[in-house]
Amino acid sequence: MNANSRLRRMWADKVLYVMLMPAAAFFAIFHVWPILGMRLAFYEYRILGDHVYVGFKYFKELFGTPIFSQVLANTLIISAMKMFLIFPLPILFALMLNEFVNGKFRKAVQIISYLPHFLSWVVIAGIWFEFLSKSNGIVNDVIRLFGFPAHDFLTDKAAIRWVLVASEAWRNIGWDSIIFLAAILGINKSLYEAAYVDGANRWQIVTRIILPHLYVPMVTVFILNVGFIMNAGLDQVLNFTNASVNSKVDIIDTYVYRVGLINGQYSFATAANLFKSVIGVILVLSTHFLSKKLTSKGAW
Amino acid sequence: MRKIGFPLVMAAMVATTACSTGDNKPSASTTPASADQTNQQPVTISIVAKDLPVDDPNSQKFIKGIEEGMKAEGKNVKLQIVPVQSGTYSEKLGLLLQSGNIPDLIYFQGGDYNFAITQQILEDLTPYIEKSTHVKASMTEFNKERLKNYPYLVWLAPISSKIPVVRQDLFNKAPSGKTLLSDPTIDNYYTFFKELKEKSGAKFAYTTAGDIDELDVVFGQAFGLTSTWIKGADGKYVYSKTTLAEKEKLEFYAKLYKEGLLDPEYLTKKFDTKEKAFYDGQAGVIAGTQGKVIDIYNTKSVGQNGPGANILPLPPAKGKAQGYTPVDVSKESRGFAIAKTSKNKEMAFAVLEFLASPKGQMLDKLGVEGEEYQIVNGKIKLTDKFAAWYPHFVENTVNFKPDKEFDPSTPYLSEPALKSLEMFSSMSTKDNAFIMPAELAAKWDAASAVYKEFAADMVTGKKSGADFDKFVQAWNAAGGKDITDYANKTLK
Numbered sequence: 001m002n003a004n005s006r007l008r009r010m011w012a013d014k015v016l017y018v019m020l021m022p023a024a025a026f027f028a029i030f031h032v033w034p035i036l037g038m039r040l041a042f043y044e045y046r047i048l049g050d051h052v053y054v055g056f057k058y059f060k061e062l063f064g065t066p067i068f069s070q071v072l073a074n075t076l077i078i079s080a081m082k083m084f085l086i087f088p089l090p091i092l093f094a095l096m097l098n099e100f101v102n103g104k105f106r107k108a109v110q111i112i113s114y115l116p117h118f119l120s121w122v123v124i125a126g127i128w129f130e131f132l133s134k135s136n137g138i139v140n141d142v143i144r145l146f147g148f149p150a151h152d153f154l155t156d157k158a159a160i161r162w163v164l165v166a167s168e169a170w171r172n173i174g175w176d177s178i179i180f181l182a183a184i185l186g187i188n189k190s191l192y193e194a195a196y197v198d199g200a201n202r203w204q205i206v207t208r209i210i211l212p213h214l215y216v217p218m219v220t221v222f223i224l225n226v227g228f229i230m231n232a233g234l235d236q237v238l239n240f241t242n243a244s245v246n247s248k249v250d251i252i253d254t255y256v257y258r259v260g261l262i263n264g265q266y267s268f269a270t271a272a273n274l275f276k277s278v279i280g281v282i283l284v285l286s287t288h289f290l291s292k293k294l295t296s297k298g299a300w
Numbered sequence: 301m302r303k304i305g306f307p308l309v310m311a312a313m314v315a316t317t318a319c320s321t322g323d324n325k326p327s328a329s330t331t332p333a334s335a336d337q338t339n340q341q342p343v344t345i346s347i348v349a350k351d352l353p354v355d356d357p358n359s360q361k362f363i364k365g366i367e368e369g370m371k372a373e374g375k376n377v378k379l380q381i382v383p384v385q386s387g388t389y390s391e392k393l394g395l396l397l398q399s400g401n402i403p404d405l406i407y408f409q410g411g412d413y414n415f416a417i418t419q420q421i422l423e424d425l426t427p428y429i430e431k432s433t434h435v436k437a438s439m440t441e442f443n444k445e446r447l448k449n450y451p452y453l454v455w456l457a458p459i460s461s462k463i464p465v466v467r468q469d470l471f472n473k474a475p476s477g478k479t480l481l482s483d484p485t486i487d488n489y490y491t492f493f494k495e496l497k498e499k500s501g502a503k504f505a506y507t508t509a510g511d512i513d514e515l516d517v518v519f520g521q522a523f524g525l526t527s528t529w530i531k532g533a534d535g536k537y538v539y540s541k542t543t544l545a546e547k548e549k550l551e552f553y554a555k556l557y558k559e560g561l562l563d564p565e566y567l568t569k570k571f572d573t574k575e576k577a578f579y580d581g582q583a584g585v586i587a588g589t590q591g592k593v594i595d596i597y598n599t600k601s602v603g604q605n606g607p608g609a610n611i612l613p614l615p616p617a618k619g620k621a622q623g624y625t626p627v628d629v630s631k632e633s634r635g636f637a638i639a640k641t642s643k644n645k646e647m648a649f650a651v652l653e654f655l656a657s658p659k660g661q662m663l664d665k666l667g668v669e670g671e672e673y674q675i676v677n678g679k680i681k682l683t684d685k686f687a688a689w690y691p692h693f694v695e696n697t698v699n700f701k702p703d704k705e706f707d708p709s710t711p712y713l714s715e716p717a718l719k720s721l722e723m724f725s726s727m728s729t730k731d732n733a734f735i736m737p738a739e740l741a742a743k744w745d746a747a748s749a750v751y752k753e754f755a756a757d758m759v760t761g762k763k764s765g766a767d768f769d770k771f772v773q774a775w776n777a778a779g780g781k782d783i784t785d786y787a788n789k790t791l792k
Contacts, residue, residue, distance in 0.1 A: 022692065046395065046396070046419065047398060047400060047402070047415075047419045047421055048419070048420070048640075048641070061742070065742040065743075065746070066742065066743055066746035066747075066777075066778045066779045067745075067746045067749065067778065081464060096682060129568055133565060134564060134565060135503075135565065152564075152565075152760075154567070154568050155567050155568070155756070168480055218379060226564060241566055241569060242567040242756070243510065243511055243752040243753055243754060243755065243756035244567050244756035244757060244760065244762070246752065246753055247749065247753055250749070250784060255745075258745060259745050260744055261391050261394065262388075262390060262410065262411055263411060263414060263738075263741055264394045264398070264411050264413070264414030264415065264418070264419075265414065265738070265741070266394075266398055294476060
């Protein structure tokens with residue numbers, strides 16, 4: 001396609017480009033332009049006077065910090081747990097919603113499942129603390145009902161990461177299912193009719209028609225999720241952590257918040273964020289190309 | 301096109317890092333004041349403070365009161381509040397200052413070290429305080445000591461230390477209470493806690509918000525933890541939390557936890573849930589900051605549970621020593637600073653001086669006459685509006701001497717609050733903690749995390765005294781050794 005025909009095509013789609021402009025402006029202002037500010041990672045910032053170029057000083061400080069390996073491991077483990085364990089749930093939830101015949105009931109379930117997404121982690125932590133309370137939480141009430149001793153999940157090093165995964169799933173399953181439900185609802189009805197005529201049952205409809213239509217959104221969402229593997233959830237961890245389990249949930253974000261932002265070490269905090277961003281970009285690109293090679297489908 | 305998009309962005313980013321250094325000069329926020337203040341335009345002093353929202357009627361009233369009060373003294377000043385984004389104040393303030401917007405008068409609630417030492421944008425307040433009358437008179441010995449060690453912040457408030465309190469109605473149900481007040485040994489405290497749980501209806505004797513600091517308030521010194529750094533037999537300092545005294549203390553806490561005297565969910569308690577447990581009668585004892593906070597506890601407790609539920613401050617336990625948590629005098633943890641960039645430093649300090657004056661303290665502490673308080677029969681009577689007023693600058697009552705008495709029905713501080721101030725000042729000692737240098741911040745963070753986790757595990761029974769030596773090794777490995785070496789160089 002030469003430049004002229006490309007321009008003509010763009011002109012024909014001018015309304016779509018106008019619609020794209022606010023989003024493009026948003027990303028340019030709030031996501032692309034700040035990349036220039038990342039240079040702070042290589043400077044000793046001075047409010048008064050010139051900044052001092054220090055090269056990789058803050059990266060060395062970050063990697064040399066006594067608990068860097070621990071916070072990096074926690075970040076990767078928690079992120080990986082969330083990514084692999086939560087990823088299938090919105091798809092299953094969307095499939096389940098699609099099976100409801102009663103449209104009103106389906107809408108009600110959908111709305112209720114979206115609600116937690118709009119709650120802050122402060123509120124969610126409060127709710128979960130009540131759920132899991134050793135003395136009067138509903139979870140321990142059920143455990144006691146079966147004759148087992150109550151368990152303090154929130155201070156148990158082995159359980160706390162599962163609590164993070166479960167609370168994240170509870171918050172986001174409904175919301176994350178929207179994209180998959182939209183894809184399901186977009187499937188041409190004639191495909192279902194043809195399948196029924198051929199004698200397909202519900203299971204075969206799901207496995208032969210619906211799931212293949214979900215491959216593209218699944219791959220896209222998965223690849224985009226990989227890019228966030230270094231973001232294990234600052235707000236969530238800050239609200240769920242306590243002295244007993246901090247070594248299991250202290251992630252790069254909470255560490256940088258504590259040592260960098262609270263103490264005003266902005267160059268150090270920027271270095272940590274740049275490190276996270278570079279890792280994220282590398283992972284997204286490599287996952288995309290790997291997916292292209294294996295399935296001929298990628299993020300773009 | 302798509303293939304080169306990403307490399308282009310990355311190249312742009314790398315290129316920017318090699319650019320010349322940015323020169324970020326803060327804009328002057330004010331114009332210098334002339335020496336003669338009469339018949340002049342008012343001098344604008346910009347101020348940033350927590351809980352001083354621009355659109356809050358009380359803030360506006362307060363600012364107007366300061367301006368009028370200072371004008372009456374011949375100082376024509378206009379105070380301009382600089383808004384801070386909502387969120388964690390210390391973090392948002394840091395971002396504001398880092399952007400080059402530096403007000404004349406800055407309230408810090410932590411995070412000041414970077415601006416005082418690394419960025420060097422804060423003024424040394426020593427000469428201003430030397431020349432002052434009212435600010436100097438409003439300082440406690442602890443404040444003076446802190447200013448000597450770190451002359452960038454001034455904070456005219458009672459030392460933010462906690463003391464344990466119990467509800468009087470619950471206290472009365474424990475027969476050992478009287479013995480405890482006259483002889484507060486560790487054993488007597490233990491007996492009192494047991495009786496509180498068994499006889500007062502409380503679910504547990506003591507609760508804290510997430511850690512054992514508020515329990516140390518009572519028992520730390522009794523176990524011999526009289527300072528952060530303790531001199532050993534060899535003359536070298538060791539971190540108190542790595543000593544046998546700490547081990548004994550944690551074993552005692554573990555006993556309290558095991559017997560249900562310490563809240564089984566203290567680790568996940570926050571300040572609000574801790575206080576709620578206290579007002580609801582679930583927790584017998586909590587710790588609160590002496591003075592105004594105890595006053596609030598008293599008001600809320602009586603409001604919820606009736607006049608018998610007033611608050612009774614408790615003494616620290618008696619053992620190897622006796623005292624509340626030793627007071628860190630290395631620096632003020634919060635307070636007001638003056639920017640080096642200010643064109644009107646003298647006038648900025650004059651604001652603090654006015655607020656520490658008798659007139660200023662009346663305004664700061666009590667509000668506006670006719671609204672927050674009235675003069676009835678020659679006495680100060682606080683109105684209902686006073687409940688929404690609190691001091692922003694001078695919480696200390698060290699130099700608060702109103703020319704009129706308070707009406708007995710509305711005292712400035714309740715009896716328990718006054719008692720807490722008295723008890724703290726008679727039973728508090730100085731600590732020898734020092735300012736942690738920036739290069740040790742990461743190690744201090746790591747070593748502190750090791751301690752906090754071990755303490756939590758030992759109290760809750762996941763670990764025992766047998767693991768203490770391993771903890772000490774882990775603490776040293778996490779950076780504690782380097783910090784101890786630094787302590788031995790720093791402490792005289």
